[in-house]
Amino acid sequence: MSKNPLQPPRGTRDFYPEDLRLRNWLFGHFRAVSRSFGFEEVDAPVLEHEELFTRKAGEEIVEQLYHFELHDRRLALRPEITPSVARMVGARRGALRFPLRWFSIPQCWRYERMTRGRKREHYQWNMDIWGEPSEAAEAELIAAVFQCLDRMGLARADVKVRVSSRALLEETLHETVLRRRPEVFPALCVMIDKLDKIGADAVRELLVDPAGGVGLDAHSADFVVSWLSLRDLGEAVKQAPPGATGASELARLFELLGDYGLSDRVVFDASIVRGLAYYTGVVFEAFDTGRSLRAICGGGRYDHLLETLGGAATPAVGFGFGDVVIAELLADKGLLPETQRALDAVVFAFGEAERGAAVRVACALRRDDASVELVLGEPKLKRVIADADKSGARRLYVIGPDELARGEVLIRDLETGEQTHEAIPR
Amino acid sequence: MSKNPLQPPRGTRDFYPEDLRLRNWLFGHFRAVSRSFGFEEVDAPVLEHEELFTRKAGEEIVEQLYHFELHDRRLALRPEITPSVARMVGARRGALRFPLRWFSIPQCWRYERMTRGRKREHYQWNMDIWGEPSEAAEAELIAAVFQCLDRMGLARADVKVRVSSRALLEETLHETVLRRRPEVFPALCVMIDKLDKIGADAVRELLVDPAGGVGLDAHSADFVVSWLSLRDLGEAVKQAPPGATGASELARLFELLGDYGLSDRVVFDASIVRGLAYYTGVVFEAFDTGRSLRAICGGGRYDHLLETLGGAATPAVGFGFGDVVIAELLADKGLLPETQRALDAVVFAFGEAERGAAVRVACALRRDDASVELVLGEPKLKRVIADADKSGARRLYVIGPDELARGEVLIRDLETGEQTHEAIPR
Numbered sequence: 116m117s118k119n120p121l122q123p124p125r126g127t128r129d130f131y132p133e134d135l136r137l138r139n140w141l142f143g144h145f146r147a148v149s150r151s152f153g154f155e156e157v158d159a160p161v162l163e164h165e166e167l168f169t170r171k172a173g174e175e176i177v178e179q180l181y182h183f184e185l186h187d188r189r190l191a192l193r194p195e196i197t198p199s200v201a202r203m204v205g206a207r208r209g210a211l212r213f214p215l216r217w218f219s220i221p222q223c224w225r226y227e228r229m230t231r232g233r234k235r236e237h238y239q240w241n242m243d244i245w246g247e248p249s250e251a252a253e254a255e256l257i258a259a260v261f262q263c264l265d266r267m268g269l270a271r272a273d274v275k276v277r278v279s280s281r282a283l284l285e286e287t288l289h290e291t292v293l294r295r296r297p298e299v300f301p302a303l304c305v306m307i308d309k310l311d312k313i314g315a316d317a318v319r320e321l322l323v324d325p326a327g328g329v330g331l332d333a334h335s336a337d338f339v340v341s342w343l344s345l346r347d348l349g350e351a352v353k354q355a356p357p358g359a360t361g362a363s364e365l366a367r368l369f370e371l372l373g374d375y376g377l378s379d380r381v382v383f384d385a386s387i388v389r390g391l392a393y394y395t396g397v398v399f400e401a402f403d404t405g406r407s408l409r410a411i412c413g414g415g416r417y418d419h420l421l422e423t424l425g426g427a428a429t430p431a432v433g434f435g436f437g438d439v440v441i442a443e444l445l446a447d448k449g450l451l452p453e454t455q456r457a458l459d460a461v462v463f464a465f466g467e468a469e470r471g472a473a474v475r476v477a478c479a480l481r482r483d484d485a486s487v488e489l490v491l492g493e494p495k496l497k498r499v500i501a502d503a504d505k506s507g508a509r510r511l512y513v514i515g516p517d518e519l520a521r522g523e524v525l526i527r528d529l530e531t532g533e534q535t536h537e538a539i540p541r
Numbered sequence: 542m543s544k545n546p547l548q549p550p551r552g553t554r555d556f557y558p559e560d561l562r563l564r565n566w567l568f569g570h571f572r573a574v575s576r577s578f579g580f581e582e583v584d585a586p587v588l589e590h591e592e593l594f595t596r597k598a599g600e601e602i603v604e605q606l607y608h609f610e611l612h613d614r615r616l617a618l619r620p621e622i623t624p625s626v627a628r629m630v631g632a633r634r635g636a637l638r639f640p641l642r643w644f645s646i647p648q649c650w651r652y653e654r655m656t657r658g659r660k661r662e663h664y665q666w667n668m669d670i671w672g673e674p675s676e677a678a679e680a681e682l683i684a685a686v687f688q689c690l691d692r693m694g695l696a697r698a699d700v701k702v703r704v705s706s707r708a709l710l711e712e713t714l715h716e717t718v719l720r721r722r723p724e725v726f727p728a729l730c731v732m733i734d735k736l737d738k739i740g741a742d743a744v745r746e747l748l749v750d751p752a753g754g755v756g757l758d759a760h761s762a763d764f765v766v767s768w769l770s771l772r773d774l775g776e777a778v779k780q781a782p783p784g785a786t787g788a789s790e791l792a793r794l795f796e797l798l799g800d801y802g803l804s805d806r807v808v809f810d811a812s813i814v815r816g817l818a819y820y821t822g823v824v825f826e827a828f829d830t831g832r833s834l835r836a837i838c839g840g841g842r843y844d845h846l847l848e849t850l851g852g853a854a855t856p857a858v859g860f861g862f863g864d865v866v867i868a869e870l871l872a873d874k875g876l877l878p879e880t881q882r883a884l885d886a887v888v889f890a891f892g893e894a895e896r897g898a899a900v901r902v903a904c905a906l907r908r909d910d911a912s913v914e915l916v917l918g919e920p921k922l923k924r925v926i927a928d929a930d931k932s933g934a935r936r937l938y939v940i941g942p943d944e945l946a947r948g949e950v951l952i953r954d955l956e957t958g959e960q961t962h963e964a965i966p967r
Contacts, residue, residue: 122632128586129584131583132643135581151907152907157556159556160549160554162550162607185608236586251915258904262907373897461579470677470800474797484577487577488579491670491675492673502638
């Protein structure tokens with residue numbers, strides 16, 4: 116046995132009833148928002164062929180795979196669901212009607228050092244739009260994120276969505292930094308995404324290190340790092356070539372977000388690039404305004420992912436929204452719900468002689484769609500009342516020898532204490 | 542890339558929207574029944590320490606583990622959730638109020654040859670009662686199984702639950718077959734559970750084979766195999782020693798099931814033993830009456846499982862009910878539901894000039910809790926109407942240049958064709 120045979124593997128969670136009620140509360144919001152935006156739910160296996168996830172841009176997510184070999188197959192627990200969904204879109208591309216609006220709430224696995232807001236598994240709400248190239252898709256997704264935060268009770272000022280565009284950055288670097296080697300751009304993005312974690316100097320070192328695969332000259336690296344500090348879209352646009360599509364897309368996106376009434380909740384932030392290699396256009400992350408936690412959610416456009424899996428070119432945009440960080444933010448704000456076991460009635464037989472009658476009472480209540488606990492064993496009435504109170508049950512049904520003799524069940528309203536009688540069903 | 546880079550690993554499933562709607566329909570019934578019986582939902586990691594599942598009684602489930610080593614840890618995908626739940630009960634035993642009524646709907650994994658009704662993963666509805674030694678617990682669980690089958694639309698005669706008792710068998714064999722080696726009983730049960738699959742002769746061979754770990758003499762093996770053919774509880778009781786508790790428990794269980802109104806739906810069947818080593822008492826399986834499919838569900842009492850994990854002795858009983866076999870039975874009976882995408886409204890802007898107004902209309906509808914698809918891109922109105930009809934939407938909101946000029950949105954009722962106008966929100 117392990118050191119702690121009764122504990123789950125490190126970084127993973129058991130869900131006791133109170134934990135599961137919270138999870139269902141979160142998932143309920145995810146589903147309600149997805150439904151509100153007309154999205155359909157999908158899912159894929161937690162276990163996939165490893166090659167679905169392996170890419171060569173130096174992403175952490177690839178280094179942190181839970182992977183193994185079984186009967187000559189390399190398999191991996193999904194670290195994210197996007198490649199699986201891409202696989203599903205590719206497999207039925209001819210039969211699907213685009214644009215697709217798909218959501219999912221997969222459990223995902225990453226083997227990594229644990230920090231606040233990050234375990235080795237989490238559930239991640241995903242919303243993705245497939246087949247729509249315009250920024251109207253990004254706007255819908257960002258609006259859905261805010262609808263969810265609002266539903267959960269967060270204040271308008273609690274969370275900001277920070278937006279940038281890889282397309283804009285790529286166009287800005289196209290004629291200078293990337294001129295001779297445009298193919299290093301995804302790896303460059305993976306490196307600069309580490310800015311928050313390791314700081315500007317370390318990012319600069321990564322960018323110039325020839326062994327890292329990008330190998331910029333010092334001047335180019337300086338330019339890239341300084342670009343990341345921009346917080347004004349106008350400034351960023353000035354540095355891009357005239358007519359840059361990344362610039363006009365961002366401008367149109369912010370305009371649309373105004374129609375959603377979100378202008379005060381979204382900001383341009385050039386330091387947002389996302390750590391996955393496959394993003395190609397607009398990228399965004401939601402942060403608590405105090406920036407005390409990791410990103411609440413992150414997403415962006417990934418128009419070429421399906422092609423890299425051997426499928427047809429299909430524009431796509433989506434986000435992932437984990438269950439762990441949002442739960443911490445809600446806890447910090449005192450917004451976690453008080454969930455309670457839902458129970459309508461408790462049915463109690465004094466002893467074996469009355470059990471059959473109690474069963475018939477419980478069956479009748481359940482036929483009327485009530486949630487009914489049939490007390491097992493022969494506990495004392497006092498304990499039964501205490502437990503029934505604690506469980507939030509509204510009524511207690513009691514059958515003792517006297518009740519049985521009269522063919523009646525005693526019904527006690529646990530709120531008012533009022534007592535009535537009804538016939539025991541035959 | 543694999544031979545089929547766009548396919549999930551063999552034996553695993555993608556869930557497209559129509560598959561997920563069916564899954565949610567099944568899970569909805571599982572949750573509704575569990576709630577009706579006052580059970581609380583729990584969950585545990587899909588990935589556990591391998592040792593939680595490894596036992597030495599020759600069970601298939603152990604041979605079929607998806608297991609691997611990662612950073613010096615032996616890990617496995619859960620083949621069932623019962624050991625995880627036992628672990629959870631053991632970890633908080635002092636703080637929990639017994640009896641516990643817990644249910645879960647875990648995805649479970651077994652690496653095996655695929656046959657009808659069996660893939661390499663499935664979802665399994667589990668209901669377990671912890672802390673109650675009497676057969677009143679078994680009766681509640683069997684009643685819950687039937688409530689679920691009834692809810693799904695199956696006819697009363699479509700499914701029977703077959704019941705036996707390992708305790709009765711053990712008591713029957715105690716003074717003869719097991720006298721010198723009572724410890725072989727779990728392995729003996731695992732062997733005789735194969736009866737359906739491999740036949741009586743092969744089971745007899747397994748029982749006498751000294752290499753198999755049980756090594757009965759021929760006479761004993763014959764007795765065990767002949768016992769399995771019993772279908773009359775009175776006959777089985779006659780062969781047990783006087784006062785056998787297994788006999789009185791079964792008698793009481795059938796009596797209670799009568800109180801639930803289930804006498805015509807449950808039968809004694811000595812061939813039911815279950816393939817897991819940990820069962821100790823009553824065991825049961827549900828089968829379609831035609832026996833054309835594998836067991837729909839199976840369960841029983843496992844009073845010693847927590848002890849084998851190092852916890853305190855705690856009586857327990859539960860069942861597992863998979864999503865695959867029941868879906869096949871429902872399909873055979875024509876009872877699978879016609880599920881449809883739930884959509885209230887489709888909002889359509891003719892072009893970019895009208896998109897902002899369409900966004901404001903969609904936001905207003907969503908604030909009123911409607912499920913709204915905002916049409917993306919610039920498809921033709923004809924296609925939008927066809928798609929909206931197909932999606933089951935009730936109303937189509939259209940904003941063209943004329944509507945925008947008048948500040949109105951045109952609303953078309955997709956059932957009646959009736960058209961009205963409303964002001965576009967500011």
